[in-house]
Amino acid sequence: MRETQILDRIRKLAARAPRSRTLIQGIGDDCAILRPDARHDLVFTSDFLLEDRHFTRAIYSPADIGHKALARGLSDIAAMGAEPIFCLVSLGIPRDLPASWVPSFYKGFLALATRYKTSLAGGDLARFEKIIVDVTCCGRVPRGKALLRSAAKPGDAIYVTGKLGKKKAWLEKDWRRNRRPEPRIHAGIALRRLGIRCAMDISDGLSLDLHRLCVESKVGADITAHLSDDALHSGEAYELLFTAPPRLAVPPRIETTPVASIGVITSQHKGRVLFQGRPLAPLGFDHFAGRD
């Protein structure tokens, strides 16, 4: 297939997905065009999904790859308490893929995009030796209401969504969830409406991500819950980490997602995390350590 034919195909697939009224030009020009309003702030994130780094072709179907490439970005949008508007996809693919690969990739991608009303507004397409995807997502949030890593205050309780550390007895549904993570978009919006100001997503493991939150907020954290090593350090959870002032009643479920209190923000040991009274090393997934 020539590039023009592939682009026409993608454009037709994208046209079936919902389109935000604020997106006045999608695929087809040098740029996508958004008509913003002054009541909302816009949030932006870009995330790679790379073959043999984040997935393998043996385990991930084209639709899995499409799903996960978008889920990574939507998880960041969720962490801001924002609702997604549109995304751009840069896709590099080898020549040896079957002709059905690209449509299947976009079907997986657009199924998730449709669920969260995210328009596919543009991107890039190139030949490359391996499958490489970079997705940029844009979301909107009422002005000044974005959930920030830097907004934690001493005395805040620390919470996580979902169930941490279930890796030891991985079942088929866990594998499926790893290939098709569900971004916590509804939970993020609900938290923002509840009055939460501080959140981030756990993409590299609780110990590393909570450490980052402490650095940005210039606070310490004390984890008091009994958590396994796996719960403390394993990455790819796509859950939300957030803090709430003590006066704010956080329900045990946000939408359909369980929420657990795991500790408290402190004014001591700024930028440090304690686990049951002892310093906890940020051992989560470092994208530059480990294997190449």
Add this chain to the structure above:
Amino acid sequence: MRETQILDRIRKLAARAPRSRTLIQGIGDDCAILRPDARHDLVFTSDFLLEDRHFTRAIYSPADIGHKALARGLSDIAAMGAEPIFCLVSLGIPRDLPASWVPSFYKGFLALATRYKTSLAGGDLARFEKIIVDVTCCGRVPRGKALLRSAAKPGDAIYVTGKLGKKKAWLEKDWRRNRRPEPRIHAGIALRRLGIRCAMDISDGLSLDLHRLCVESKVGADITAHLSDDALHSGEAYELLFTAPPRLAVPPRIETTPVASIGVITSQHKGRVLFQGRPLAPLGFDHFAGRD
């Protein structure tokens, strides 16, 4: 270096570049945050720059790669008549690069960003076998004034900026220009202020890009100028292609950039380009044809 150290370094470099007042959160959270106004539309584009596909390490310095990765996106912003606001950079790098590589890449990138007042607001970082870059650029344009591929009208004159087809006698400065293309930001803004409504950038060669413009505008084009095969088909020009109604006086220079009239838009042969009366095949750079 660990990821955190590299990110700190990038953040410090990015902090030196100018920051748009509308960008209220740059690097450091799950997303960058933009506070838009209702007087402007926002435009968005994503572009890959891939090792051994768009450049080789033997010929391009790290700073060249940084410059060119951003220039590709800014060229699309220029083609909309927009001014850049911010960008996101996803960068994949092999383990065997020298420690100076990443800072040098960002210095080349940020030198160009600074020239066009573009903030580096975020992105992603990963290990990969080859150098892969994906840059997303955001610009703004007064509401409803973006230059569109789809806005050409029969009777419009067709223009290009710069000097097409100088490849046969490549000099040192041409090589340099190819490694460090200058996006036509000022020319794009000047064209919009002049009353131009239709433009695109020539990134894949005039014959292919003019064909795309004709398809989007549902018009034909008749190239009457004497142009070489190289001027007609060679890619990577980073010049602007635009059309103007006959009543609009287009000066021979836009800012410091020469402008040449090369033909006329017609209502016949919709989606087709004629060169001196004969159909011209769109032979420009197809990202999916040719070598892998």
